[in-house]
Amino acid sequence: MKTISWFKEISKDNISIVGGKGANLGEMYNLGMPVPPGFMVNADAYKEFIERANIKEKITQILSGLNVENNEELQNKANEVQKLIIATEIPDDIKEEIIDAYESMGITDKPVNAAELVKKGEDEFVAVRSSATAEDLPEASFAGQQATFLNIKGSGDVVKAVRACWASLFTARAIYYRIKNNFEHMQVLIAVVVQKMVNSQKAGITFSINPSTNNESEIIVEACFGLGEAIVSGSVNPDSYIVDKSSMKIKSKDIKEQEWAYVRDETGKTVKKTIIKDKRGTQILKDEEILGLAEIAKKLEDHYNKPQDIEWAIEGGKIYVVQTRPITTMKKIEDEKTEEIRVEEQKEEEQADEKGTNISDAKVLVTGNTASPGFAFGIVKIANEPNEFSKVQKGDVLVTKMTNPDMVPVMKRASAIVTDMGGTTCHAAIVSREMGIPCIVGTGNSTSVLKENTMITVDATHGKVYEGKITIKKPKQAEETKEEYGELITATQIKVVMDFPDYAEKAAATGADGVGLLRAEHMILGSKVHPAYLVKQGRKQELIDILVKGISTVARAFDGKPVWYRTLDAPTDEFKSLEGGEDEPQEENPMLGWRGIRRSLDQRGMLKAEFEAIKKVHEMGLKNVGVMIPLVTKVDEVKQAKETLEEVFGDEFVEFGIMVETPAAVWIIEDICKLGIDFISFGTNDLTQYTLAIDRNNDLVQKHYDELHPAVLAEISMVIKACKKYHVQTSICGQAGSQPKMAAFLVRQGIDSISANPDVVHQIRHTVAITEKRLLLDAERRNLRPQQ
Structure with missing residues (x-):
């Protein structure tokens, strides 16, 4: 059995040995593409591991008779198998080969024995990624179902990450997919990519055709400063360059002002860093870099005979291709x-x-x-x-x-x-x-x-x-909705609002740029037990497990895109029917009562459990989850919540923001920004009712309920302006975000993202695209106007 294969030894014909991702990397490496050095832990190593450790039969027994339509049963069985794999020791000979390869890759990407080399003073930061043997096959799309771990350093952590990738072959989603598509669990093996992390000064995406128009004669290059996470997650507006594929000349440049970038600090953590003013608004890529990336895109499209979507990074002036995949939207x-x-x-x-x-x-x-x-x-x-x-x-x-x-x-x-x-x-x-x-x-x-x-x-x-x-x-329009709107690219990100993790795949299929609001309430209600009661009874882990299950489901569906989790905001009347809910206080108006962050700070154990759940999700490799707190009325509430978050996460980076849904939050927004937040999101449902003194659940006054009221719009405009001053992202997650009129207003104010219901994502993106084009046209007309 061969445990390790280096990229130079791999071709597209080796899917059964190194999986789809591994075969693709090897193919690009041997094509002469600038692929970061690395190696594969072959699928046979996983097979040998489960057989020699005597867990193959145990896994089969656990999954025997599983009803995948029973969500709770499916999740429980998936967790059981994953825990079994994580708890099982890897045979010493396999472990040693992985360690030898890792310790060698800092010196050379050729197969050598590390003991024969003088080792470098420092270990390499690497990415450890799963590569299923059925991944990327025409009839078996396993892509994205297994785990990825970034910024791994040290041989011990690399071995742990490899084993975690093996365990990810048995996520609930992966098990469900295999059974529904008639794959035997033991016939699908998994290889693991171990590849040098590129500490990029610039990064981005290249499309070998224009994805917004399907124009095959154009190559689109998008770029940002720092790590590529910012552009992939949609956190920044990138520079965009168009290259003519025939003449290989740059046709146009759209330069954006990037105020901050993600960078890797000395410990390997991803942090936000402000870009100096002189560098903002400058062209990110040199012309020769743009044309170099265009040339790579052209070669890959010719080689694969399909339009390609290519992720790349530039470190020390050198271009690296991190990934390529076909553009399948047409x-x-x-x-x-x-x-x-x-x-x-x-x-x-x-x-x-x-x-x-x-x-x-x-x-x-x-x-x-x-x-x-x-x-x-x-x-x-x-x-x-x-x-x-x-x-x-x-x-x-x-x-x-x-x-x-x-x-x-x-x-x-x-x-x-x-x-x-x-x-x-x-x-x-x-x-x-x-x-x-x-x-x-x-x-x-x-x-x-x-x-x-x-x-x-x-x-x-x-x-x-x-x-x-x-x-x-x-109506015919319903058939044409996706064709008309689906391929629009907008500078303003269009996200979705999520309540039910079971619908995450459906929401992700809209092409949304992330989740602007993930509510926890329905995850809790499904458990039938009051969260505060669980904490009080010493059953906090049960609460954490419930949240991890729901949050991770959404985070996987939106892998690589931001997911903003809102901490619990349930009025007391909503939890009364749960076990332990009999102690909920009786309030005359629960909407104005003990809810939001004011309650979470009174019941700190419940809030910490939520943060611990998010930390657990991060440890699963799903670091796209951020957290925001609701119903803020005081700066001290934000300070206390942030301190509690830091108690749980330590120095690890996690996006932290607030909901702006009270007039109080509007008027103290600058003080909150100074405290240090990454984003805000307007909760227009509450902001409107608190501003207009209207109970939004009272149908007698519904005719007066208006999110487009001048007072509400003035509040929104004021907050966006303040947030721009402090480089804080702005978004909206209230129902108003699903209204075209509100969407157009928000774009004109310069909002960074709009969250809408999944059913109107395409419509809102269309509205945003028209508004953005109109703003560009108006600006161009002003520039062309004769000087007086």
Whole structure:
């Protein structure tokens, strides 16, 4: 058995030995591409490990009879297998070969015995990445399911990281994928890449075609100062250069002013560093570097015979290719359109067979406000109390006075939701939009007018409920949405709001640039136990495990993109039904009560458990998770929260920010920025109700609830201006971010990112793109205006 293969020994034909990523690196190395030196721990080493350690049969037994549709069972089995692998010692001969190779790579990337060499004074920083043997095959996309560990240093930590990569072959996601695609667990092996980390002064991405227009005659180069993490995560606006592929001449340059960069400090940690003023707004890449990267892109496209998306880094003036992968968006658009047409034809056939009533002849039973657009039909099931929830079966229409967090499992089964009360920011509206379920709120009388066990049709796009089952022609625009909007590239990042980790893959498929708000409340409610009760009973680890499971699911789905986790912000009335919730205080107005960061600081053990969960997620290699605190009204609240975070994380970098959702936070924003935060995010749902003195859950005053009120807009503008002064990122995660008018206003104010519901990501990106182009055009016209 051969444990180690160096890149020079590998080609694209060695997927079964070194996996897809390894074969790709070896192929590029032998093509003469400037690939950072490294080696592969071959798949046979993993196979030898599980066989000689006598855990192969144990793994098979653990996974035997697993129901992957049972999320809790799947996660528990995945954790059990991963813990087994992590706890098992690697045979000494395999371990020694890994250590020898690591200690050799600082001197040469050729296979040698490290004991025969005079070793360098320092170990190399390396990236340790998984490379599954089925990864990147045409019919088996395993990419992104296994782990990556960056800035690993020292032979002991390298060995641990290799074993952790092996364990990541059994994440819940990977197990689910294999079973659903008929792969035997023991037939899929895993190799591991160990590769020198590039400590880049410049980094970026090159596209061998123009991805926004699919123009195959253009090469796009995007660049930032510092480490590539900033550009990949969308934290900075990069320089963009267009190169003509035929003449290999630079056609245009779009230079941005980068105020800070990610850099690696002497301990290997990634930190933010302010860029000196003289360097800001200067061209990041020299012309010869732009053309050098364009030449690499052209060669790789020719070699692979496919358009390529290439990540690169420059250290000491030398270009390194970190990764290349095919650009598949054109094919995806075509496939999605074909699938949508197929589904629409199927729906029309079903409707024709069942002879539904034509919409022009249908009787309107109730009307309300659109909360989540869409069209569905089903049997009415009226459910307001917990003992009524079980009667709602898959495909029924849930009719209720108002939904609450306990009803989420019921909502998942419904084909549509209709409520008596609520506005566009109520629980039913927020949850249904994320789930993609048609929903009408604020009908006033649906529970009394609609009759149990009768067939109705819900046209949530127009806020109408019809008697019986009717036919409706799906607009062509719905088929063309992704084709029209999907490939737009905007300087303003478009992110999503997430409540349910189970929907993370679906949200990531929108092409969103990250998660601007990940709420914890529904993760907790799913456990049926009050988080403070768990801490009080000495069961803090249970709370941590619940959060790690949910947060890591979202972080993996958005790998390489920022995920901002909001600490708990549950009004006391929402947790009363949980075990241990009987001690929750009775408050007249919970929305103005003991919630947000004020409660978290009173119950510090609960807050620390949240931070410990995020630290655990970081230790899993998912360092794209940041944290923000809600309902801030004092500078001291931010200071205390930050101190608690530092108690848990020590010197490790983690993005830290706040929600701006109170007028108090607006007026003290400069003092908060001075304290040291990385970002803010507007919570416009609360900011609007606190500014306008309106209860957003009271349908009697819904007509006065307006996120576009001049007072609210003035507050937003004021905060963005202050944050720019202190180089703090700005975002929005309230429901207003899903409104095109608000999105256009935010772009004009210079916001860095907008978080929207997954169902409107493409629409908001389209609005943002138009607004950005209009701003550029206006600026160009001003420049062309004759001087007086």
